[in-house]
Amino acid sequence: MWRAWNGDPTLLIALGLALLLMAAHGGRAAFGGWMVLVVAFVSPLCALSVGLFSARALHHLLLVAVAAPLLALALSRLETLRLPATAAFVIHAVALWFWHAPAAYSAALGSDPVYWVMQFTILGSAIALWRAAFAAETGVALAVLLGTTAHMGLLGALLLFAPAPLYLEHLVTTEAWGLSPLQDQQIAGLVMWVLAGLPYLGVAAAIGWRTASDPGAAASMRDAR
Numbered sequence: 001m002w003r004a005w006n007g008d009p010t011l012l013i014a015l016g017l018a019l020l021l022m023a024a025h026g027g028r029a030a031f032g033g034w035m036v037l038v039v040a041f042v043s044p045l046c047a048l049s050v051g052l053f054s055a056r057a058l059h060h061l062l063l064v065a066v067a068a069p070l071l072a073l074a075l076s077r078l079e080t081l082r083l084p085a086t087a088a089f090v091i092h093a094v095a096l097w098f099w100h101a102p103a104a105y106s107a108a109l110g111s112d113p114v115y116w117v118m119q120f121t122i123l124g125s126a127i128a129l130w131r132a133a134f135a136a137e138t139g140v141a142l143a144v145l146l147g148t149t150a151h152m153g154l155l156g157a158l159l160l161f162a163p164a165p166l167y168l169e170h171l172v173t174t175e176a177w178g179l180s181p182l183q184d185q186q187i188a189g190l191v192m193w194v195l196a197g198l199p200y201l202g203v204a205a206a207i208g209w210r211t212a213s214d215p216g217a218a219a220s221m222r223d224a225r
Contacts, residue, residue, distance in 0.1 A: 001044050001047070001048065002044055003044075004044045004047035004048075005042055005043065005044060006041060006042045006043075006046050006047065011041060011042070012042070015034070015037065015038060015041075015042070018034060018037075019031075019034055022034055022074070026074045027074060029070045029071070029073040029074045030070070030071065030074035032070045033066075033067045033068075033070035033071035033074060036062050036063075036066045036067035036070065037063075037067050039062060040059055040062045040063055040067065041119075045058065045059060045062075046059070050109075050173070051170070051173040051174065051176065051177065052170065052173070052174060052177060052179070052184050053167055053170045053174075053181075053184050053185055053188045054179075054184050054185075054187035054188040054191060056188065057159075057187075057188035057189075057191040057192050057196075058191055058195075060096075060122060060192075060196075061191060061192070061195060061196045063119070063122055063123045063126060064092075064096070064122060064123070064126035064196070065126075065196055065198075065199040065200065066199065067123065067126075068123060068126035068127045068129070068130050069130040069134075069199065069203065071127050071130075072127050072130035072131040072134060073130075073134065075127070075131060076131065076134055076135070082128075082131050082132065082135060083128045083131075083132055084132065085132040085133065085136045085140045085141070085143075085144050086144075087132075088125070088128040088129045088131070088132040088133075088144070089129060089132070089144050089147060089148065091125045091128065091129075092125035092126055092128065092129040092148065093148070093151050094125075095121045095122050095125040096122065096125075096151075096152065096155065097151075097155060099118045099121070099122060100155060100159075102166050102167055102168070104118075105167055105169070106167070106168065106169060109169050129144065129148065132144060133145055133203070138207055138208070138211045141204075141207050142204050142207060142208065145200045145201075145203055145204040145207075146200070146201075146204055148200055149197040149200040149201055149204075152192055152193075152196050152197060152200075153192070153193045153197055155192055156188075156189045156190065156191070156192030156193025156194070156196065157189065157193055158189070159185055159186070159188055159189030159192065160185075160186050160189030160190060160193060161189070162182075162185065162189075164182065165181035165182050165184075165185050166185065167181075167185065170184060170185075
């Protein structure tokens with residue numbers, strides 16, 4: 001498994017071009033986000049996510065809760081192409097729930113183009129959400145972050161307490177790892193319910209603390225890069 005690095009030339013070229021762009025115009029946040037993308041798409045985690053739905057949940061967690069906020073910070077200087085907070089929240093929620101529907105998930109795993117549409121829409125909508133949260137007033141930012149934590153937790157709870165496996169693609173892929181398909185799905189539910197919410201709660205707590213400790217500060221995270 002540790003040798004299962006993704007050497008797809010198109011992916012590596014795209015990541016290389018992204019690194020050059022970040023070296024010219026980005027900062028530490030941009031490079032950190034790029035490193036997370038390498039872990040998600042090049043490291044053995046990518047291959048493992050084909051066999052285990054729990055690894056897929058961890059993969060998506062890295063995209064939406066680690067890479068996305070770092071890339072959003074790197075883009076915080078751009079005033080253009082920033083969605084309103086409510087629109088960003090709704091779009092990201094729809095993307096997450098849509099791609100975790102069994103039929104949509106099956107379509108993504110059965111087609112390379114659909115797979116990349118899934119990844120781009122999940123990551124892109126997450127970047128839009130974090131950009132909106134970092135630029136919003138305190139109350140709006142907290143509502144967006146806590147609302148995202150809530151609906152991701154609900155999705156995780158549905159996966160955790162489902163009485164049967166929901167994703168047919170993993171019915172025959174988990175046994176090699178000592179897990180039943182249902183156990184694998186339950187671990188994925190815990191990842192989404194518990195782990196995925198921690199970055200959102202952490203940033204929300206930082207915003208609340210910043211506002212409480214300095215009431216005169218501008219109610220924005222625009223300078224958080």
